Amino acid sequence: MNEAADPQLQPVHSLLKRRRAGVLLHVTSLPGPATVGDLGSNAYRFVDFLVASGMTVWQILPIGPTMHDNSPYQSSSVYAGNPRLISLEMLLERGWLDEMPEAPISDEEKTNAIHNAGKRFHESASDEERHDYQRFIAEQKHWLEDYALFQALKQEESACWWDWHVTLRDRKPQALAMARARLKSVIQTVCFEQYLFYTQWMCLKQYANERGILLFGDVPIFVAHDSAEVWAHREIFDLLEDGHPRVVAGVPPDYFSETGQRWGNPLYCWDKLSEDNFSFWVNRLKAQSTLFDLLRIDHFRGFEAYWEIPAEEETAVNGHWVEAPGEELFRVLYRELPELELVAEDLGVITPEVEALRKACDLPGMKILQFAFSGGADNPYLPFHHTKDAVVYTGTHDNDTTLGWYTGLDDQSREFVDDYLGKPREIMPWPMIRSALASRANLAIIPLQDILGLDGSHRMNTPGTTEGNWDWRFDWDMVKPETESRLMHRVKMYGR
Template identity: 45%
Template structure:
């Protein structure tokens, strides 16, 4: 039912937040356009990014603990573009805090960007473009703006609000909306600017032949707008507290599993509405991205459900989801959508069945390839309908991984390569392997292209804080690097 991946392509995986920037964090400004040009000049045709939804310092700034699945993260808005629109003056752009060059300091950035956006909002005069945006996004925008305005006003998450607001009593919401009118306007303005800047960047990328792969986290955060607005589609009790929460059992990353804490779906309720909530969510994301990576694909077939209150993920159990009916509905609604499924880890036969039935391309990761014989991640075992990576955002860059690798596994790599290599050579040797694989798409994290080590780890699973902080230096590319990547594209016909 899915078209799968037919054409060989090459691309780079880089979070927008990791782009160089004078404003503390990568954003939708000039450096993003420069990166698109870098992709084009080096023969790439794909840019894979991390989720771009609102994050919070309280939750480790994780893009997978977003406070909305629809809204955009205001810290990705570029101030120079606000100046170009006459919403900020030159003096306001000069008064920039001192930010680290190669690390994201979120606390400063949230405060700084909000301050600039409030100044821009005071000069903003709504026009037809703004009105059109509000109309096209009315299904979520007005309610989200109220939700976020109340969060900012009370400095509390929705679970801590007064009972009537927590349970969305219309009289309480009407009264609060009147008091928050100005703040609601500010939030809507932020979203208008965010999507205006995002679509300008996406259109530029598409005009250069670059397709963008976006990431669709399987679960929203418990604290999110979506859980507050749609409590019936999650397993919550009468007090709107989670009965059970999401995670994964003990695995490669953690002996006690991963306790994510997100509320799990009430798939029976979702099925009763013909999965309408999911249809709207995917429709929104298909406007934002050219391809969608379905995060934690096996959770759509069976998910690990942990009793609320557990300290680890050990005491969970697998619960089946109506996968066949769900994906039939999705693909009937979006027959030409480009989905890529995250099928890493221990994948059971029922997961393979759904993946094969709908012809979904899965992921191959070379860092997993050398631990056992007949590994599905080795080049000769990769099926064409797949996307191959050297590493991912949940793994250390290849150089850091290789440095700590047991000698016996290093020997397996040397035999596979047909030669012994040094640590400084491993990143590009793995890139070469990925490029020559049968996989239709090859996507290399920028950290591996730059042969970076531990200093460029972006996320360590099961570590709640201190992640998502890596930022690329401004002089990341050279003519030699562009030529080398372009040569690989030509040699391996991508």
């Protein structure tokens, strides 16, 4: 391959050419009065914490509307924001709420409050506010129209889209027109929710950027089956005539699971995407790059080859690899969006072909320190193997906390970790934090759980499981008075 010399496969990456440090924390993990964290005052306080700690990056998981398991990697839209992240506090400040519900605020109470704010807005908004709302509706029409109708129909049908009446399932024009008229008020509410989310998000982004903090987002490679995009664009997904998937996505048995992971997402019809010059991906990443300064492409190896599982299989064991047109896709992406700032999540089964694609695209990969201490000196996650074009982590949202991982090691493995790290006097996880910050990798990301020294009970997600995930939250009482200065000292020490 000679693509490394091709300017169409050479992104700018200006933000990733200097040494930086950041923190991994999903918005839902922020403190607050509702069932999940939101875009209100605690988000701004967290930005201030990053600044005081010398950090310049806030990494966040996908922010789309979640489903019953709250996984941010299974969303009903690749464009929409999660309404649960809307801050009622900020609606009160805008005068669109008379009072805050009493804490703790349930999801139902929050939804009702947002609906009441919508009524107040449509009754009494100023001309400037109405103009801003209409501008948003017009700018986002290319996805918002389908998404709002999809959500309204979901409420009416109480079923997945492939189980709707066949005329709605198959998007017959007359049925859709009748639904838009019948569900007009619900559609208006959904649009207002998205207006609130986007407005609050961009205010937070501006606040962060003005203080030198970059927002680092996450783009899942696959799309949830029960999503507006699959319903509206069935032609680009490998589906049967009745809307069910023929094959589904996942990964083979690996570090996390003996039976692999059967994610269940429908797979792309890459030939159809290519015929349309990958407009689905171009539009998707264009939208995400307005919300974030950097983007992690989840499951990057799926752009070289993906694990195809027959839909009737209950596990991922009986899948097989199918080649994907990653080189062609990224050539188009960088031609259309030349200033994309991307990071490849290159974990899992990484072959020479996957590594060649990553290098051809000049994308930083990921180095996880928790993976480094097995297999001998040639383990690529060991710090002395790191290169500048990498992002080093103590662990990710899919790993145990570093303290939980360390205490779960057997005595021999724990002794090896201690020996490698020089038998430091600091207690874990600070030796691992120090190792990450000292790495040659230009970007070091530390999960907040590690900064707070929390054990495995504070883990965010355990891959291959469906219970007890995605609901971890911190409290400001967990942040010790010396935490900011301690981080700032280390960040300066290692030139970040």
